[in-house]
Amino acid sequence: MNAPASKLQPAAATTSPVVEAKALSLTFETADGPVRALSDVDLSVGRGEFVSFIGPSGCGKTTFLRVIADLEQPTAGDIRVNGLTAEAARRARAYGYVFQAAGLFPWRTIEKNVALPLEIMGYSARERRERVARTLDLVNLTGFERKYPWQLSGGMQQRASIARALAFDADLLLMDEPFGALDEIVRDHLNEQLLELWARTNKTICFVTHSIPEAVYLSTRIVVMSPRPGRVTDVIESTLPKERPLDIRETPEFLEIAHRVREGLRAGMSDE
Amino acid sequence: MNAPASKLQPAAATTSPVVEAKALSLTFETADGPVRALSDVDLSVGRGEFVSFIGPSGCGKTTFLRVIADLEQPTAGDIRVNGLTAEAARRARAYGYVFQAAGLFPWRTIEKNVALPLEIMGYSARERRERVARTLDLVNLTGFERKYPWQLSGGMQQRASIARALAFDADLLLMDEPFGALDEIVRDHLNEQLLELWARTNKTICFVTHSIPEAVYLSTRIVVMSPRPGRVTDVIESTLPKERPLDIRETPEFLEIAHRVREGLRAGMSDE
Amino acid sequence: ADDVTLQLKWVTQAQFAGYYVAKDQGFYEEEDLNVEIKPGGPDIAPPQVLAGGGADVIVEWMPAALAARERGVPLVNIAQPFKSSGMMLTCLKESGIETPEDFRGRTLGVWFFGNEYPFLSWMSHLGIPTDGGEDGVEVLKQGFNVDPLLQKQADCISTMTYNEYWQVIDAGIPEEDLITFKYEDQGVATLEDGLYVLEDRLEDPEFVDKMVRFVRASMKGWKWAEENPDEAAMIVLDNDATGAQTEKHQKRMMGEIAKLTAGSDGTLDVEDYQRTVDSLLAGGSDPVITEAPEGAYTHEITDKAL
Amino acid sequence: MTASTPIAAPGSASAATGTVFRRLADGKALPIAIVVAAIVLIWYGFTVYLNAPWQIGLYQRADTEWTAADLVRDTMAQERPVLPAPHQVLAEMWKTTVEVRPTSNRSLLNHAWITLSSTLLGFAIGTTLGVLLAVGIVHNRAMDKSVMPWVIASQTIPILAVAPMIIVVLNAIGLSGLLPKALISTYLSFFPVVVGMVKGFRSPEAIQLDLMRTYNSSRTQTFFKLRWPSALPFLFTSMKVAVAISLVGAIVGELPTGAVAGLGARLLAGSYYGQTIQIWAALFMAAALAASLVALVGLGQRLVMARMGARP
Amino acid sequence: MNAAVAGALVFWAGAWALNEWLVRHNPRAPLARRALSLLVPAIFGITLLVVWEGLVRGLNVPTVLLPPPSMIWDRIVGSVPTLWADFRQTFLKAVLIGYALGCGSGFLAAIAIDRSPFLKRGLLPLGNFVSALPIIGIAPIMVMWFGFDWPSKAAVVVVMTFFPMLVNTVAGLSASSAIDRDLMRTYAASYWQTLFKLRLPAAAPFIFNALKINSTLALIGAIVAEFFGTPIVGMGFRISTEVGRMNIDMVWAEIAVAALAGSLFYGLVAQIERAVTFWHPSIRGG
């Protein structure tokens, strides 16, 4: 039960897509009528891809990530993760999730918060210490190990929650606006780090962001969504090389892709 | 007691600065030693200015705004708001505050949350309805009046909290990363709206952001801060005109200022 | 030694002096008995304790015992140390009550918990309804003390000659301001503190033998207490674990108790028994017992013991 | 505190007394003292008022002349007052705690100890049972649906009515002494714990539970790492109520055990003989005991909360 | 082991299995959902009764110790007028009035304590003191002060319910989050505005906790208080009298009425809680 994550990856999965949504719909029942958060979403994410989701606020990005994570049940359609149902994948600890809000436990210090998934997944005390130190360093929080969440600034809390998701080795990372509350420099740094991690480990990453440059810089594919009912209006393949220095952002190719994304967003907005 | 806000502005204040910090320092005492969040900050914000604060995560931006708002007591130095002490200014309802986290009350619907300050400040029911409708429209939340906070996406919650701070007429707006969780398009829209509001009403705005373009686009002055102990390392005056269409962001002048801000930030980081 | 558990009807006080004396003076030991005396209290129904196996023998009033017998707890009286009843109704003279007829329209304090039977049969004897109204009496459930009289919440309250009566006096109301109606004087006295056991256990000769020895030793204790009231009171005091009793009160109580036990050697007087049964049967519409009990007493034990 | 010193420089004499006063007011001693003084004053007032009719009756019966001063003095010195004066109660407490051997059955300390031991035993069993039931209710839908209503119903059974039967039954199966009394405390005290802990175990935010779900955390892990810490504030609040009720239960439980010893027996004997002063002394002892127990739980709460990094 | 006991145990096992099976169903229709949420506790209750009946009959427990449910039922059916009169005296008068006054005053005291740091330090420790005033100690005193009838019982209920309300409300008033309090500060909201718009709603889950605990405490208090002198009507009076008369079935009949009334009372409070604190995670989550 407490076996380290992701050892249940079936062999077949290496060829099949990591995330596969077919005609996915989700409607929330609220007191004053149903809210359609996702409508007929078809999407397939292959192994090792870096897919960004971009779209106006409230369009269903978070909801889609939550469906992948088996935190929300679709009302129609089908979702497969690593060829398994979402639930089976979750049970196999197939992914790490960074929530939009930090969601740290107030009674745990920062290092204990980061150690939480490691404790649950049964890592040894030594390995826990090591990994906590490494990931806290990655997000520039060394020195704050013993602080409680309320003693940290908003951005620091968000970084702690990123560290928490990176501390264990999931092949799939679901990240919901992880860098929303960070300054440009830290953000650039973490973007680089994330790319580096991704290239090194061949993880698959689903990444929600509001920043078009960030999406273009990071992704192999950019999924543009439109609001209410949330659907996929455009999928843009990136032609950028896998190796991406920060100043790639000034190349015409980059700007061209960013422009296409912006157009896609606008188009989705206008037919609302 | 319930008089509408900001009628207590003393006549003298029109000439004196709206916010004036002198040798301001603030140290948090924590279990494992003191944390210096602000160190010797001198700053003066004049009436009608739009000042952005930018700096790495954890450098003390939020803390500074909280000191202005009389939510935190400086351990040394002096702070004056509208020529009054921070406390007196707070009592006179001199400002509206948008927190970094939305902080909506879960037992109130969105419209009731926005109406909260209006109720407290004694606006009539008719005026409340009107203002709530107007500000919710401003942040694109029409149609969600009757929803509860947990039924909204992260960005929508953030917008509701902006609406809440705009609903009443404070001459000073303190905004802590209000647009952090918003997509580019909504963000552009709200940036425009905010500038328009500022130009029209001659409000003074203190604005924390992580986005250099946003800071440059909005501000008359940009305050660059450096981390631990947080101090002001650079203050950049904007030479842009008051009238700013969105495409001003592609002018060389704009890019030049953005470059200076970026340099200031880097300089502050490196001497850490 | 054989174990015997005795369940008292009320808290440790001189009312039960005989048993404490017998234990203290070694009378039980002489009979090769090891007696445990369990004090009672306001919620302890001794018949229930007996039925539950918590005691071998109990002290109970006969009306309650006979009522319990009708309800399926086959109590049998094996000895009757108390000859006469100590129960009274005590009223303030200033209330103007002079005869029982004057009770109509008044408020009377009555003990319940099985102690109300003598009162109810007296009232039905007099033809006074007990559910309020012009003609009837208003009944209050009287608590542990005499406050209702002192605070004039009731016109009369139930008292025992050996206990509550003296509390009224101690509270500062002189005897001449009181008027009392003794059940004995009214001809409605019922038998009090008798010893009861479960009927089926009497089929066991060993148990009978144990009870014989128990009754013999207990009666020896009672007679000792009658002769040495002050020492008996001190023995009771020593056995009071609450530490709330006072010497003055217990000595006085012992004096009064001695008057009630004086006429009895422990043998149940069949005439007294019959009077009690008749009085309980004559309850009008709601008699305490509906038919004359059979086998509710035995002389077997006392005959052997004395 | 130090910062205020220079401001207070002019008129330093009054400032000094001011700070002394403030220091006292910031502590607990002075406020309690003032509130207690106020209560005592009101109490004396009531003593005179409530005992006067009786006293006047006495005067009239004895045909004595009396003045208001006599009345005030005599109402505070009755042997069986309706409401004893505070000093009478204190004198009685002094007499029964200090002037007698603690082991004597006239010692209030002895009785308090007897009651305390069954209170603590009952409270410990009750809290454990309450927590366990809450765990079951939160984790098992069948228990949630079926047990809770009956737990509630059980609490509406008047304990004093069943207590004698419980004691009789327990005696019949050979249990006697401390445990039957403690079980009555248990019966009363487990309930606030169940109610509070069910609420507490369900108080984690949705996002926190979601997080645990993404880790495929087992129920046990979710329980110890999330539900339990979130429920601790509720646990302590419940325990404060539970420990107080436990004491009430222990006292109630002393009646049917034969009113032999303990504060309950003492109260009962007091009321049986109309010894108001003795009742009040026992009452105060009980209340003092409860207050210290509640304070102890509060202390535990502060310690644990501090260890959990709660914001001061 | 004899047949009745064995039968009872088998029934228990069966009913438990049935319940486990039932709760696994999660019908969508609200009506079916409601029916299920009534059926499950009902089955549990019936099981308790069957086991009780079986054990009492099988083990030959004397009825003066514990009567079987069937006997109690007969008694209930046969004594409706008495039960109703007792219910009116104890529940409708003493409990409801005492509950309202006790919860009300506990609540107001909590506000007063919260309002003044002075009282918080001075009165709260004394509140603990009052909490433990045992009913059997105060009941006679209340009878002395308020007479024999229901007011003295209501007074006992007031004392009993006061403390849980006080403690919970005080805890609840500090339950709002720091950022929410800061928000109210930025509005320069007055104490009362902050209280009504933020702190009381945030305290509501705690307050309802107390209301629920008190709903059962009130009943216990009123019934026990009647042991100490009452007019000859009331649930507590009946219970103590009938125990002495060996009518244990009547005692249990009263207990059954008390349990029913108490459960309904509690259920009502819980229902109001769901409506008022719908936003709390413990309720939002279902």
Ligand SMILES: Nc1ncnc2c1ncn2[C@@H]1O[C@H](COP(=O)(O)OP(=O)(O)OP(=O)(O)O)[C@@H](O)[C@H]1O
């Ligand atoms: N629990 C819920 N109950 C009802 N409606 C919900 C719930 N959660 C989300 N919604 C609705 O579903 C829609 C999509 O929400 P979602 O959180 O997926 O948006 P998002 O794309 O993540 O937005 P943002 O960028 O602002 O975080 C919104 O309109 C929201 O109001």
Ligand SMILES: Nc1ncnc2c1ncn2[C@@H]1O[C@H](COP(=O)(O)OP(=O)(O)OP(=O)(O)O)[C@@H](O)[C@H]1O
């Ligand atoms: N209540 C507190 N107790 C102790 N330390 C605190 C507290 N609040 C903030 N700090 C510390 O003060 C410093 C400044 O925090 P602040 O919240 O002002 O940062 P910030 O500039 O707003 O950062 P961000 O952009 O991440 O929100 C941080 O190092 C933080 O750890």
Ligand SMILES: Cc1ncc(C[n+]2csc(CCO)c2C)c(N)n1
């Ligand atoms: C609830 C209650 N029941 C009975 C008595 C009175 N009482 C005291 S001793 C005694 C004789 C039996 O031993 C009786 C009847 C009481 N005061 N309170």
Ligand SMILES: [Mg+2]
């Ligand atoms: Mg989202």
Ligand SMILES: [Mg+2]
């Ligand atoms: Mg901040």
